[in-house]
Amino acid sequence: MKFDIQWFDRVNSTNELMKDHISSGKKIDNRTIFATHEQVSGHGRLKRKWISSSHTNLCFSIYIESKKSLNHIPSLTMAGALGICDFLKSKNIKAKVKWPNDVIVNQKKICGILSEHINSNLIEKSGLILGIGLNVNMNLHESKQIDQPATSMFLEKNIIFSLEKTLYEISEYLEFWILKWEFHEFRSLKKEWIDQTGPIGREIEVHDGELVINGKFKGYGEYGELLIERNSKIKSIWAGEIPL
Ligand code: BTN
DSSP, X not given: OOOEEEEESOBSOHHHHHHHHHHTTOOOOTTXXXXXXXXXXXXXXXXXXXXXXXXXXXXXXXXXXXXXXXXXXXXXXXXXXXXXXXXXXXXXXXXXXXXXXXXXXXXXXEEEEEEEEEOOTTOSOOXXXXXXXXXXXXXXXXXXXXXXXXOOHXXXXXXXXXXXXXXXXXXXXXXXXXXXXXXXXXXXXXXXXXXXXXXXXXXXXXXXXXXXXXXXXXXXXXXXXXXXXXXXXXXXEOSOBOOO
């Protein structure tokens, strides 16, 4: 499974570009990657902006042809996060995944992932888009523009990385985890995910917009949803955020 990496100079959002490309009926092969040197309206979950200076970081989207149901989107995001994490570890950066879609280093965000389903009646293809923003060469000044603690490969290692080479290397790690996900979805990621995200049984707090849910962490459901015990009842949480 090899990726066809296509670079663009400047786009609004690689996820949107890919969605438009597919829904207008243009040809796209499984595992195509759209990457850009500049993304001017990148977005994340919960309609948040994804800020990235031009020619500095990686912003890319992968098309994955799949007939899997919507329930499997969260675990695709998790597979992507594990791939990025393994890549960062190969550069001696101590990265960890964080539910549901982040990779962090020393309690600072280095990567965010947004997976989306393509549902166009115009096309016969059915698939998913795995959109990844990885802070590669972001400097300290740029990191201060972000509304939460953030870091980059440069800030961790004091080395400037080639974006093209970095994306090529990452694709090898993503391939490993995406293949696992294709065969056994969340089941194939569960052990590694739990090993990285800490013990079951601890108290956690999940924020979902205005809503804050506290309870005892009971692990993950069949699709990677978070299970929390509150008042002796188990609650499944599909979206939200655990504070850094
Ligand atoms: C998040 O942290 O909420 C997810 C951020 C995802 C950002 C990436 S950058 C490439 C792709 N294009 C987008 O507009 N978003 C994703």
